[in-house]
Amino acid sequence: MAPKFGTSGLRGLVTELTEPLVRDYVTAFLSACPHGGAVHVGQDLRTSSPQIAGWVMETVRASGLTAVDCGTVPTPALALSALGAGAAAIMVTGSHIPADRNGLKFYLPTGEILKEDEARITTALGQPLPDGAGALETKDAAADYVARYTRGFAPDTLAGLTVGVYQHSSVARDLLVAVVVALGGRAVPIARSESFIPVDTEALDPETGALFAGWFAEHGLDVLISTDGDADRPMVVDDAGRVVPGDVLGALTARHLGAGVVCTPVSSNTMVEDAAFGLTVRRTRIGSPFVIAAMEEALTADPAARVVGYEANGGFLLGFDTGTLAPLMTRDCLLPILAPLAAAKVAGVKLSALIDALPPRFTAADRIAGIETARAAAFLEDLTEGPEARAAFFGEAESALDLTDGLRASFAGGHVLHLRPSGNAPEFRCYAEAGSRGAAQALVARTLDKLRATLT
Known part of the structure; x- marks a missing residue:
């Protein structure tokens, strides 16, 4: 099946993500969408990603723009970096799908592209390839992303917790350890892999669940955390050994942040509509572009609205300034990992007790x-x-x-x-x-x- 835009980004078999195709899409993106004169480029840990990222950066430079090489970095960290610089971004990742596939995620200087931007890119395909000579720079985008959360949460947020970090081939595997330690927790890195493992946080197999139980017993864990391959989806296993669904993490995070409006797909848990949450809920199609569009509509109607979004996979989008965290309207893994743990600490209970008190859906x-x-x-x-x-x-x-x-x-x-x-x-x-x-x-x-x- 030829590469195409899906719920979030362009995806396809690596064998079909050829150099001409990648260059064609990048050229179309740069001609059809605003870019701010530079493009920040990141990649996940798939073996195919370095070559594809190289083609992306070469095409950006051939277009007369500055390519900013951010290296292997979480997708939300890349988005944060580009937004801060007023630049576009392209992430080379297949997210959670198997290693024989890969893809591109595109970002405008204002954030993730929407469906209408995808249509403009598709219409612009087939142009002559440019032959300019733009600049190449490098940036440590991960450092700013870590700082966002070590400054945004109290330094004792995870104090007293032994936190397992299921590292596998997540591009955030070292970053997660750094954040846990910075917020007072004891981090235990587990199961680091040098080959790519397509961890789908929405559909973990029973064998993986059995591994988790063994790790809790072996390491005395209070919680286990991880992400998918490009770290825009969280995974949390509570102290009772249960994988917490992403839409439960989203609802807990929305409540902890004091949100007023939640935009989330029809597939998300309906507990968030319970009167106890006190939220206005807007339902969308599945895919972050649809969630972002709904968030933007809510903010247009009321610029002061405390708007958030999340998907059933747990990727969380922040649409307002909390006072300690600036908006970041792209799927993020760290906020829905940290906020529920912070909420449990404030309540003086374990994470499992916080979850057990939710409406029974x-x-x-x-x-x-x-x-x-x-x-x-x-x-x-x-x-x-x-x-x-x-x-x-x-x-x-x-x-x-x-x-x-x-x-x-x-x-x-x-x-x-x-x-x-x-x-x-x-x-x-x-x-x-x-x-x-x-x-x-x-x-x-x-x-x-x-x-x-x-x-x-």
Whole structure:
């Protein structure tokens, strides 16, 4: 499948991310979008990323602009660096998808591109390649990103906690250790890998969960943290050994920051709509460009609004100045890791107790790999066309149907099932919500079995 824009950025097989294609997209981006005269370039730890980053920087310089080489750096750190300089940015990353794939994430001087920017870039493809001679600079973008959080949180935020850092091939693996130590915690680096591991924080396999339990016992951990490959999605395992869903981290972070408006996709946990949170919730399609667009609409209506956004994967977007943290409207991993732990400290309880006090709505998610988008789309079209087809597949008639992104069906028993193709890979995703964790997980398992029988 040829590289294309998905829910966040351009993605495709490494074999298809050829030098001409990469140069074509970079040239189109620079001609169609504002850039501020410079482009900050970062990359993740995939073996294919250095070469692709090299092509990006060569094309930026050939366009007569300054290429700022930020090296291997988290995506939110790169975005922070570029925003501070009033420059554009390009991140070379495939995020959480397998190592045989990679991609590009584009940023304007004002932040992450939106869907209309993607359309302009696509329209601008096919131009003659430039042959100018711009400058090359280097910058330590990671240092400013670490400083953002070591200054934004109290130095004793993690005091008394033994924090495991699942390092794998996360581009933030050393940075996480530095932040934990700076905020008073004891960091225990675990499972560093020199080969790329596609950790999907939304769909961890049972074997990985078993590893976590062993690490808690071996190292006496109070919490385990990690990220996906480019560090725009968090992963937190609480003191009870439970992986905390990203949308729960998002809701806790929004509450801790005193947000007033939350923009989040239809797939996120509905607990955030509970009156106890006191939030105005705006639902969007899945993908950070849609969340950002909703945040910008809210801020246009009320520039003083305390607006935040997050996705079900936990990537958190800050749209207002908290007094200690400036806005950063791109998916971030560190804020939704630190804020819930800070909230637990303020409350004088463990993280697990903070989570157990939330409204009893539980989500689960998983995927089937190897399902081409066209096949998945045809299946969903069949389900969308008639209630009889849906009742036959789900085994019961829905009480409400939401077609904002894929097919999200609510049922009389209070449970929810949401089906959609991935925007980044040939995968079919299933999300469920129910009144207990076990019920949500069982819903996903049963539905995936039905999907396998239908689609494979």
